[in-house]
Amino acid sequence: GAVVSQHPSWVICKSGTSVKIECRSLDFQATTMFWYRQFPKQSLMLMATSNEGSKATYEQGVEKDKFLINHASLTLSTLTVTSAHPEDSSFYICSARDGATPSETQYFGPGTRLLVL
Amino acid sequence: QQQVKQSPQSLIVQKGGISIINCAYENTAFDYFPWYQQFPGKGPALLIAIRPDVSEKKEGRFTISFNKSAKQFSLHIMDSQPGDSATYFCAATYSNYQLIWGAGTKLIIKP
Numbered sequence: 001g002a003v004v005s006q007h008p009s010w011v012i013c014k015s016g017t018s019v020k021i022e023c024r025s026l027d028f029q030a031t032t033m034f035w036y037r038q039f040p041k042q043s044l045m046l047m048a049t050s051n052e053g054s055k056a057t058y059e060q061g062v063e064k065d066k067f068l069i070n071h072a073s074l075t076l077s078t079l080t081v082t083s084a085h086p087e088d089s090s091f092y093i094c095s096a097r098d099g100a101t102p103s104e105t106q107y108f109g110p111g112t113r114l115l116v117l
Numbered sequence: 118q119q120q121v122k123q124s125p126q127s128l129i130v131q132k133g134g135i136s137i138i139n140c141a142y143e144n145t146a147f148d149y150f151p152w153y154q155q156f157p158g159k160g161p162a163l164l165i166a167i168r169p170d171v172s173e174k175k176e177g178r179f180t181i182s183f184n185k186s187a188k189q190f191s192l193h194i195m196d197s198q199p200g201d202s203a204t205y206f207c208a209a210t211y212s213n214y215q216l217i218w219g220a221g222t223k224l225i226i227k228p
Contacts, residue, residue, distance in 0.1 A: 006160075032214060043206060043218045044161070093160045097214060104149045104214050108160035 003027055004096050006109035013084055014117055021079045021112045023094030029074035031099030034106060035067075038091045050077055052099075074099065084116045119144060121209050123219025131227050136194040138222045140207035143188065147209040147217070152181065152192050155204045155221075164205070165192070197226045 003026040013019050023033060032051050036044040048064075050056040050071035058064045066088075068080040077096075081088055091113050095106040122141045130136045140150075149168055153161035167174045167181040167190065174181045180193040194201055207219040 004160075034215075041221075041223075043221050044216075046215060049215065091158075095160075104210050105151065105163060105166065106214070106216060108153075108162065111158070111160045113158070 002098060002105075002107045004030075004094065004107045004109040006094055006112050008112060009110060010113040010115075012115045012117065015085050016083055019081045019084055019114060021081075021092055021094075021114075023077045023079070023096070023109050025075045025096045025098075025107070028096075028098040028107075029100060030077070030096035031074065032097040033071055033077040034095045034097075035069060035077075035079050036093045036095065038093060038111075040091075044093065047079075081114065084114070086116045089114055089116045119217055121207060121217050121219045123207050123222060125222060126220065127223045127225070129225045129227060130197045132197065132199060134197050134226075136197045136201065136224055136226070137191055138205055138207070138224070139189065139191045140209075140219050141187075141189045142209050142217075144209070144211075144217075145188070146211045149210050150181070150183065150190050151208050151210075151216070152179075153206045153208065155206065161206060194224075197224075199226045199228050202226045 005024045007022045035047045047062045048056045048058045056069035071077040093111040095108045151166035152164045154164045155161040165176050165179045169185050178195045183190045205222045208216040210216050
């Protein structure tokens with residue numbers, strides 16, 4: 001159980017276009033989802049926390065107008081990178097918390113590698 | 118206060134040996150300490166986790182040792198196998214569920 005999927009697994013796009021990444025909890029209801037960014041050989045950097053039905057809370061330094069997060073249902077959150085530029089190229093990972101339990105455990109998706117040309 | 122310091126940055130262990138990765142924290146409000154394993158190009162996967170009311174937790178070949186007074190915790194991998202080669206992250210969290218991550222340890226098990 002506790003499976004989180006991400007789609008797509010990798011995406012290549014041209015500079016200036018927008019890219020949407022989906023994160024789904026497959027067998028549980030995720031009241032809270034998190035979006036991370038990871039650069040090569042580095043730790044995960046939290047970008048934002050989203051609770052179902054409410055606006056995402058962005059970490060300091062993360063542009064909310066550039067990285068649009070929507071958590072419209074208990075099983076789906078989306079991250080849209082708007083007007084992507086080469087510096088947005090990175091590995092994006094989502095995680096989700098099971099709202100049915102008090103556990104702090106976060107279950108992670110497989111990640112989405114974004115390359116902006 | 119919010120940092121979790123992880124060491125070593127990289128570690129090479131012979132097959133069958135014991136791999137030990139250490140983490141230290143400052144914030145005594147942390148009450149949940151997970152370890153994650155990450156393979157290249159994949160998301161992290163929860164390996165094992167501990168709360169500060171116990172000093173040790175074992176799951177198969179993986180053991181967390183927790184020293185509350187020293188504010189340190191460590192991951193021990195017994196009988197290390199080549200398949201254990203990955204990057205390991207310690208983390209800590211408290212009531213808001215945000216994970217505070219260590220910098221990661223790249224573990225290589227030599228056959």
